[in-house]
Amino acid sequence: MTGPTLNAYNDIQAIFKAPPRDATAPVAPAEVLLLIDSGYSHTTVTPLLQGRPLQSAIRRLDVGGKLMTNYLTRLLSLRQFDMRNETYLMNEIKEAACYVTKDFNTDLELSWKGTKGEKRESYMTGGGIAKDYVLPDYHNITKGYLRDHDPKLAGNLKKIAAGKAVENPEDVLTLRNERFTVPELLFNPMDIGLRQPGLAQVVMQSLSVLPIGLWPGLLANVVVVGGNANIDGFIHRLQAEIMALAPSECMVRLARPTSPSPIVSTWQGGANLARDEALLSKLSVTKQEYEEHGGAWVARKFANAGV
Structure with a gap:
């Protein structure tokens, strides 16, 4: 789960239009962050604490850009032109x-x-x-x-x-x-018979396994990345649905990166992390370590680094 972790190294407060952090300050991950990554293959919800993913609370929704494109292709091919060979x-x-x-x-x-x-x-x-x-x-x-x-x-x-x-x-x-019926799959997957809850319910499922004391911080720092974050109305609808499910005393605040775009947000977080060579060396995995321990060693490094 290095992707969500890298997003924690972005300037989260700037994403929420707050004063940006000092550019000369040491590189450090966001203290608390609820990351929603809605990309090509699926959508994941990952709570992070001090840049570390809370593994037991990670949830996945099997709706992504590929599924929505295929669904749109099917609808238009049935109703108008045959577009099955025109994926791009x-x-x-x-x-x-x-x-x-x-x-x-x-x-x-x-x-x-x-x-x-x-x-x-x-x-x-x-x-x-x-x-x-x-x-x-x-x-x-x-x-x-x-x-x-x-x-x-x-x-x-x-x-x-x-x-x-x-x-x-x-x-x-x-x-x-x-x-609008195609992006609606993110909120109602049952429309095509996918037996999974909508994204707002997935977020609450993720929070339900965490101490309730973490909820206010996570709900106030929800960042949405991935290509689907660019769909018009997505952020406002998701915020409204989470607010309807969350405790009334919790402030729900959602945002998506605008500079850079949500599509390259993970890469930008990695670039920010790479500025600190000492921290990067703690998280780096050598070729020998990777061959000996496998990909899980990367996640272990990120989870145990003193950040």
Whole structure:
């Protein structure tokens, strides 16, 4: 678990818009930190004390960027174009179009077409939710882009499908409820039959095995890293759900790094650690040690270093 540990060497107070630490001060990990790393393969919750992961409280949610991209690919392939061989493009569409909703039921209602034969006004106009993603043709358009939904294009697409000529034909994917149902998997994995609790519940499960005296410090220093931290609305929704579950006397404070981005936050923490050669030597593992003891020796070094 060296990744979460490296994040503890970032300037945590600066992430929360507090006065940054003195650049000339010795390198030291954050005293208490609850790290949520939502990346490509999964999402992990790791409490850290003095930079050391509390192993018994580490929890994992099997929802990450890969699963969400695959789910979006499946939805759009069933409803519009077959995109099963366009993983890279689908990942770009996910990053450009998806957001975490504040009110799932309301947004779902706005994006609902209606019963058979019905076309509700909010569906026809987009309801402020629908967006069009113009696919690249790699001749005139080398990179796809997102734009506001244009209801008139629906008629053009029908003409193209019927083999009729239209002016300036474009391949367009219209995204409606896909925009928010895909990231919703982080909060409700049961939507696709994954028998795991949502991320807010996973956080509380992690805290439940720790002394309650640590809860205020951990909940007040929750840092979210990884590519999924960039999804619009993710931080606000997660904070609201944790606040609803946490004791009322605990302040819940979430933030994500902005400089550098949450994607490279772990690397930046490692770079900060490397500034202190004496501390780095305590944590370093030689090739001989690694071959003799294996990867677990790295975790042991980080856990037992006098930091």
